[in-house]
Amino acid sequence: MKHDRRSMVARVLLLAVSLTLAEQALAQSDPLPSWNDGSAKKAITDFVQATTTQGTPKFVPPAERIATFDQDGTLWVEHPMYSQVMYCLERVPALVKAKPELAKVEPFKTVMSGDREAIAKLPMKDLEKILAATLTGMSVDQFNAEVKAWLTSARDPRWKRSYTDLTYVPMQEVLKYLRANGYKTYIVTGGGQDFVRVYAERTYGIPPEQVVGTAGGTKYGYGKDGKPFLTKEPKLLLNDNDAGKPQGIHLMIGRRPYAAFGNSTGDRQMLEYTGAGDGARLMMLVMHDDAKREYAYGPAQGLPASKVGTFTQALYDEAKKKGWTVISMKNDWKKIFAFE
């Protein structure tokens, strides 16, 4: 008996030693190798250090560790057009084939003309018609299958690569680093929730239940075989932009994030809401200032106001005033894409 007990104690001690060694090895390697040293990188590692060191005032219990990430422009390229909009435009021919009467109706007529300039000029109202027609009216399973198929063949116009290759390596590192430290990582996107869920797990390691996005209603019905299925309806439940982001976070997560990452005015309220919590909070904005490696459309590019994108001067000023960290793609990121 005594011998057995001793061997068990030895085993537990050995296990503890192994775990400690493993922890030290992890701590010594750089979790953010694609980031240059600087205030942005330091803000991230300081935040993780502060919120995960037990017994310190800013410690956050693991269950409460929530981090939210905008997608377009924050985790992957959003120029020259959101990939979801590309999907919808490229779906139009199939739609017209199924309903030939649409060929003569705007805005489908313009899309079918292939006139890129005219398509780019379509007003928001027309774009919404295209989105509704291509994102709803089919079963959830059918939609998932169509997006999946599209993603395997679709290529972006500049790099001629799959859209899922256009994620930012430094942000992938942040996702992994936060998860390794007990954070649940969520996407909180203005894009379609169902669209992003199709590839989020494979692309970012984020499961469908951790994707919050613009979401529509569904209808429950039965097929000829008696099996139930859900049909995507054009009814909007959540517009996950601007104030819709904290609303979506409350609806889908029910906790205030400790860290939030965005890149545009559509993320402003999410960052404000995150920053209004107690303790250590991390608010970061990706600024697109690297025309060579990606694009430059931020406020600090010397661009005339009309050319500044969704990261406006007002957002830049709010960030500076509130102590949010602005990430310069040009200066803070050693590497942007995995294929570089």
Place this chain on the structure above:
Amino acid sequence: MKHDRRSMVARVLLLAVSLTLAEQALAQSDPLPSWNDGSAKKAITDFVQATTTQGTPKFVPPAERIATFDQDGTLWVEHPMYSQVMYCLERVPALVKAKPELAKVEPFKTVMSGDREAIAKLPMKDLEKILAATLTGMSVDQFNAEVKAWLTSARDPRWKRSYTDLTYVPMQEVLKYLRANGYKTYIVTGGGQDFVRVYAERTYGIPPEQVVGTAGGTKYGYGKDGKPFLTKEPKLLLNDNDAGKPQGIHLMIGRRPYAAFGNSTGDRQMLEYTGAGDGARLMMLVMHDDAKREYAYGPAQGLPASKVGTFTQALYDEAKKKGWTVISMKNDWKKIFAFE
């Protein structure tokens, strides 16, 4: 060098042995001690065995292991009234104090009269007015604080115990057993999502982000201190009953559950939707047939149709036809409450 390597190998081997021993110890102890042996208990353990044994056709990858549970009548007592309705009724005096003009207006006048019979007879339309008035119009933080405070003092009329003491021990065991086998457990309730989130983590070990319920909209605004906050609005986003359950599951989780537990017609579509998936699926209905230890209001109680509750004969017939498992509280559960 060689010595170091050997000691590392030895350490890893010891660790593997320790884990194997721990696993065997777990496997040998009964994970469902409050369940009598029988087809219900066996359905649960068979399902877990089938879906977690690697290399077998019914194996489910850990990321896809989702189990959903109705709350009222499935995880805790729902008679004589849903605890959330009790909360709303008991909030009316504070509401009338803040807005004295309501004292003369129905249905608040009836609630203030304290006439239990008249209150029980209030039509659904009046009940909805009371719910809207007591569940909305305040900030999310204020609502959470009020529900939390109410729960510490509120007592159910029969056992004179806190509502959170009235959870079913056998179902708590199922929650833990599924989680120990890699399942994410969700509550999918017709009750208010925000209401249930206040106590779900403490009571069931289910975090707020895994509570799906009837949900309303919120409004984003700023306080006098400039801090943003969300106000609960009377706008209904999701009625999480009947077809609303699969709709809510799609909206909030985005995956079809492998196991679903309910007790009423409000859970029918959730069980149908779960059962329509491939592979091993577990659909269970808790039948209230134990008037002595709890209540009897199921279809098999010899009650006249008018006295049968929300577990109707039609639901019982569908369960039998589709191979769903009906749990008899009387026969399948050794113990119902922790305080017994």
